[in-house]
Amino acid sequence: NAGVMQNPRHLVRRRGQEARLRCSPMKGHSHVYWYRQLPEEGLKFMVYLQKENIIDESGMPKERFSAEFPKEGPSILRIQQVVRGDSAAYFCASSPPTSGGRPFFGPGTRLTVL
Amino acid sequence: AQSVTQLGSHVSVSEGALVLLRCNYSSSVPPYLFWYVQYPNQGLQLLLKYTSAATLVKGINGFEAEFKKSETSFHLTKPSAHMSDAAEYFCAVSENTGFQKLVFGTGTRLLVSP
Numbered sequence: 424n425a426g427v428m429q430n431p432r433h434l435v436r437r438r439g440q441e442a443r444l445r446c447s448p449m450k451g452h453s454h455v456y457w458y459r460q461l462p463e464e465g466l467k468f469m470v471y472l473q474k475e476n477i478i479d480e481s482g483m484p485k486e487r488f489s490a491e492f493p494k495e496g497p498s499i500l501r502i503q504q505v506v507r508g509d510s511a512a513y514f515c516a517s518s519p520p521t522s523g524g525r526p527f528f529g530p531g532t533r534l535t536v537l
Numbered sequence: 538a539q540s541v542t543q544l545g546s547h548v549s550v551s552e553g554a555l556v557l558l559r560c561n562y563s564s565s566v567p568p569y570l571f572w573y574v575q576y577p578n579q580g581l582q583l584l585l586k587y588t589s590a591a592t593l594v595k596g597i598n599g600f601e602a603e604f605k606k607s608e609t610s611f612h613l614t615k616p617s618a619h620m621s622d623a624a625e626y627f628c629a630v631s632e633n634t635g636f637q638k639l640v641f642g643t644g645t646r647l648l649v650s651p
Contacts, residue, residue: 427580456637465541465627465641466581479637514580528573528580 425449427517427529435535442502442509444532448517454478455498456526457490460512472498505536539564539630543642551650556615558645560602560628563609570611571629571639572602581627587611598622623649 428447436442448455453474458466471479472492483490487505492498502509512533516526544559562568569588573581585596592604602613611628625646629639 432578454637458639458641463546463643465543465643466629466639467641468638471637482638516580525583525586528582530578530580 427452427515427527429513429515429529429532431532432530433533433535435537436505437537438506439504442505442534442536444500444502444513444515444534446498446500446515446517446529448498448515449527451519452517452527453520454518454526455492456516456518457498457500458514458516460514460531462511466514469500502534505534507536510534510536539568539632539640541628541630541640541642543626543628543645545645546643547646547648549648549650550618552620553617556600556613556618556622556647558613558626558628558647560611560613560642561609562611562628562630564630564632566632569631570602570604571631572596572600572611572613573627573629573641574598575625575627575644577624584613584626618647618649620649620651623647 430445455472457469460466468482470483470490487503489501512531514531516528518526540563542561571586572584575581585594587594587604595601600615625644627644628642631639
C-alpha cells in the first residue's frame with residue numbers, strides 16, 4: 424500500500440506565477456489535510472477536506488490560496504500570484520473515513536519563489 | 538489558543554546516551570499530545586500520542602513520553618540513542634482525539650554521533 428504521495432517534491436516559481444501542489448491520499452482515505460511549514464517555524468494547519476467538500480479552511484490565507492479534493496483524482500492546493508513569502512514546505516496528510524482516524528503524512532512539496 | 542514550545546532546535550547526543558527532547562504546551566482544555574518524527578525526504582511519522590489515559594506513553598522505536606499536567610510538559614525520551622534516531626522531531630497538540638487540526642512545535646533536530 425503506497426503512502427501519501429505529493430508532487431512535485433520541489434517546485435520553483437517566479438513571483439506572480441501560479442503554483443499547483445498535488446496530493447494523492449492513501450488508498451481508502453477520504454480525508455485530506457494541508458499544512459504549511461515556513462522556515463524556522465512549525466507546521467501550521469491550512470485546510471481539511473473530504474471528497475468534494477471543504478470541512479475547515481480556517482488556516483487558509485484569505486487571498487490567492489485555494490484547495491480542492493475532487494471526487495476523482497488528487498487533492499490540489501493552488502496558490503495564485505505567488506510571492507516570496509509563500510516559499511515553504513507544504514505537507515499533505517490523509518486519513519480514513521472513520522472518526523478520529525490518524526493521518527498519514529506525505530513527504531511534502533518544497534516551494535521556492537524567486 | 539493552543540500552542541507548543543520545543544526547547545532547543547538542535548540536540549546532540551552520543552550513540553548509547555539518553556535522548557531527551559523537550560515539549561511544553563499551552564491549552565485551555567485537556568490536551569491531546571503527539572510526537573512525530575521526520576526522516577530526511579520523508580513524511581511525518583507518528584511516534585506516540587497521549588489521549589488522557591496513562592500519563593506515561595510508550596511509542597515506537599523505544600521512545601516514550603510522560604504527560605505532566607503540573608509542568609504542562611510532554612517530554613520525549615529514549616534510554617539509549619541509535620544512529621538511526623537522527624531525524625527531526627515534532628511535538629503537536631490537539632483539542633480532541635481527532636487529528637483534524639494539529640498545532641505543531643518548531644521541531645528539534647536530533648544529531649547522534651558515534
